[in-house]
Amino acid sequence: AAATTVTSSTSSAVGGGPLVEMRVLAASFGPASLWRGAPALIGAAPFQNALLMAGYGAGRRWSSGNDEARQDRLPAVFVGGCVGGLLQCLVASPAELYKVRKQVLDLIGGEGQQLVRPKITSGMGATMLRDGLPHGVWFASYEWCKAYLSDAANGESQASGDGGDQSMVVPLLSGAFAASVAWGVGYPFDLIKASIRSFTPLPPVFAFKLDI
Numbered sequence: 555a556a557a558t559t560v561t562s563s564t565s566s567a568v569g570g571g572p573l574v575e576m577r578v579l580a581a582s583f584g585p586a587s588l589w590r591g592a593p594a595l596i597g598a599a600p601f602q603n604a605l606l607m608a609g610y611g612a613g614r615r616w617s618s619g620n621d622e623a624r625q626d627r628l629p630a631v632f633v634g635g636c637v638g639g640l641l642q643c644l645v646a647s648p649a650e651l652y653k654v655r656k657q658v659l660d661l662i663g664g665e666g667q668q669l670v671r672p673k674i675t676s677g678m679g680a681t682m683l684r685d686g687l688p689h690g691v692w693f694a695s696y697e698w699c700k701a702y703l704s705d706a707a708n709g710e711s712q713a714s715g716d717g718g719d720q721s722m723v724v725p726l727l728s729g730a731f732a733a734s735v736a737w738g739v740g741y742p743f744d745l746i747k748a749s750i751r752s753f754t755p756l757p758p759v760f761a762f763k764l765d766i
Contacts, residue, residue: 591653598649606642610693613637632694639689640682647681680747688740696732700724 579587613634618624625631703724 591656594649594652594656598645602642602645602649605645606638606689609638609641610634610689611638626697628694628698631697632690634690635693636686636690638693639685639687642689643678643682643685646685647678648675650681651676677747677750680743680750684740684743684747688736688743691739692732692736695735696728699728699731703727 576588611634613636614625614630616637617633618627618630707721707724
């Protein structure tokens, strides 16, 4: 009965948007269902970000030969981001998989037992591709954009005789630019990861391509 309720409820909300789906889930399973799987991500976040920043610093130092003058160069920043992105996958990948299991399998009840449950390491390779290279791209893009916009802003300030402080617009635009570029690079790997972790068997023709 529970499985039937979920199927009919969620299917009726497909065209209703996220707010309608939230109301359907809350009405069917209670408000707490909206936070299914959240403890995994919240609990993993401190360790994930610690590994990211520790790896970022270590990668920058290693790639620059511990030369402080070279650590701010884009190649060192890029390598640092890649190292940090790869390290944080050790925590992020299992946490994301557990979150998806709680969000999906717990809601569909008995039907979930008939679906393929991937191993806790399933999709780790795709997650490392999604988070490794794109994190390097993110850090490098952010630093490049920030330097470019800062130089442009300083040039305008000098031309007008105003030596004002750096505007908050610079880091905001730099972060937006970096995120867009990084997701443009990493999204195909995220799609592969989602396919690997899907709870239904893949067609044989695709299985060998996505089993990483």
